[in-house]
Amino acid sequence: MRRLINQKPGKGGALLLGALPFLLILAVYLFASDARLAANPDDKLLPSFASFGDAIQSYAFEEDPRSGEHLLWNDTFASLGRIAIALAASAAIGLVLGILIGVIPFVGASIGPVVAAISMIPPLAILPILFIVLGLGETAKITLIVVGVAPVIVRDLALRVAELPSEQMIKAQTLGASTWQIILRVVLPQAWPRLLDSLRLTLGSAWLFLIAAEAIASTEGLGYRIFLVRRYLAMDVILPYVVWITLLAFFMDWLLRRVRTLACPWADLGR
Amino acid sequence: MASVSVRHLWKEYGSHVVIENLNLEILDHEFVTIVGASGCGKTTFLRMLLGMESPTRGEFLIDGKPLPSEPGADRGIVFQRYSLFPHLTVMQNLLLALEFAGAPFSARLFGKAKREALEKAKSLLDAVGLYESRDRYPAQLSGGMQQRLSIAQSVIREPRILLLDEPFGALDPGITADMHQLILKLWAEHRMTIFMITHDLKESFELGTRVLVFDKVRHDPQAPERFGATVTYNLPLKPVRDPAPSAP
Numbered sequence A: 001m002r003r004l005i006n007q008k009p010g011k012g013g014a015l016l017l018g019a020l021p022f023l024l025i026l027a028v029y030l031f032a033s034d035a036r037l038a039a040n041p042d043d044k045l046l047p048s049f050a051s052f053g054d055a056i057q058s059y060a061f062e063e064d065p066r067s068g069e070h071l072l073w074n075d076t077f078a079s080l081g082r083i084a085i086a087l088a089a090s091a092a093i094g095l096v097l098g099i100l101i102g103v104i105p106f107v108g109a110s111i112g113p114v115v116a117a118i119s120m121i122p123p124l125a126i127l128p129i130l131f132i133v134l135g136l137g138e139t140a141k142i143t144l145i146v147v148g149v150a151p152v153i154v155r156d157l158a159l160r161v162a163e164l165p166s167e168q169m170i171k172a173q174t175l176g177a178s179t180w181q182i183i184l185r186v187v188l189p190q191a192w193p194r195l196l197d198s199l200r201l202t203l204g205s206a207w208l209f210l211i212a213a214e215a216i217a218s219t220e221g222l223g224y225r226i227f228l229v230r231r232y233l234a235m236d237v238i239l240p241y242v243v244w245i246t247l248l249a250f251f252m253d254w255l256l257r258r259v260r261t262l263a264c265p266w267a268d269l270g271r
Numbered sequence B: 001m002a003s004v005s006v007r008h009l010w011k012e013y014g015s016h017v018v019i020e021n022l023n024l025e026i027l028d029h030e031f032v033t034i035v036g037a038s039g040c041g042k043t044t045f046l047r048m049l050l051g052m053e054s055p056t057r058g059e060f061l062i063d064g065k066p067l068p069s070e071p072g073a074d075r076g077i078v079f080q081r082y083s084l085f086p087h088l089t090v091m092q093n094l095l096l097a098l099e100f101a102g103a104p105f106s107a108r109l110f111g112k113a114k115r116e117a118l119e120k121a122k123s124l125l126d127a128v129g130l131y132e133s134r135d136r137y138p139a140q141l142s143g144g145m146q147q148r149l150s151i152a153q154s155v156i157r158e159p160r161i162l163l164l165d166e167p168f169g170a171l172d173p174g175i176t177a178d179m180h181q182l183i184l185k186l187w188a189e190h191r192m193t194i195f196m197i198t199h200d201l202k203e204s205f206e207l208g209t210r211v212l213v214f215d216k217v218r219h220d221p222q223a224p225e226r227f228g229a230t231v232t233y234n235l236p237l238k239p240v241r242d243p244a245p246s247a248p
Ligand SMILES: Nc1ncnc2c1ncn2[C@@H]1O[C@H](COP(=O)(O)OP(=O)(O)O)[C@@H](O)[C@H]1O
Pocket: B013, B016, B018, B036, B037, B038, B039, B040, B041, B042, B043, B044, B045
């Protein structure tokens, strides 16, 4: 027998192995749901797939009688808009500060420690402050995500930029480059793939902060909806929403990975 | 295109003396090769000449003027590795130096300036045999091709002094002969003064117009860091105005 570390599944085998846990979870759910509904047809904890179908039908494809909107799409656009703006702002802050801290010693010495300190603040702890100062509108929710995500990106980029081989920096200087030219042509292009990686890693916390903010103060959004229908134990709505949020997060991750391979074809060559 | 004088040069890291009282007069357009035991301060000497490190005492003079305290376009460098830009293709790696010179703000060239730069880069790529590979990234090149590109990149802005730190040390012995031809050709064409560290004694005598041997004059077996290295042998081999020496 070959060692375990040398035994690899084929392409079809890997697909099957990957699908297996999903199928297993599904089977366990169906079994448990059937058992509970057989005992009590009014049970709300583990709804049947038929009630999921009904809930999806009414949230995604029918107008809400009160607002006249398709709630699922409305919530999706609201949440995606917030997270997109927040991630774009965090990326911009991360890129500018991360590069300056990593490249220019005086900037690193003066704002490096303060960024490190801010990144230690638990963002949810200052959520009340944000609501008090910025009101209950969009700004506070977006700011919460930025406060949670941007310092992580800044520190990650600063570290990665400082790790660029010193030979490259010296070489650029011997080619006559100024500080600005080095940032523009040597550091920035090499920071892009790191930034995209960094964004992928912070997606999870971005969603966490988004849903937390929406749960507390909002009138629309995926997180708002889940916490609203919780009052009626509407698991038939909550579970499809959770699956939908997961799919959206997965899609964003995939998108960032695609952008990375398309925009930085050189980044994976050396490995 | 530059003479180099070194006067009473000392370099210490704390109590560790690396270089002690080094004196040197190098003429314009010499090809200086430097040999010496590992760890005796050859790279440190080159780093000071480059402006990455400052001497503890003493000074460097280039054409009689003090050395600037940071790297600049008048002194090119070829490291053993890591000195290419991984995100730029072969052609872009070469163009970069011309773009730095021609566009202070955008560091990019357009139109006529771009065409001229491309022309210049192309002829240099031909000279180092990399024109066919112009659209590849450094990670897709062999070690020898990477070093040839690194050398081309270092001479495109016509530095007065070219520094090489064991440039062929990591390469197959089979291709060093080609590399020697290349560096001699560029040296003759661009007329720069070259300092090259090598651990290959034969190479140092074949290429150099002058060989410098770095070694310690005094030894303290109890405290090896008490004394530094200096130039113990300074051997002029060939008259400097001689065109490129022929390979054996
Ligand atoms: N930044 C530094 N700090 C302390 N010691 C150093 C530093 N750089 C080099 N050295 C020491 O200087 C000595 C000479 O190093 P180096 O110039 O790299 O030798 P060579 O290139 O001749 O092999 C070594 O003993 C090394 O440990």
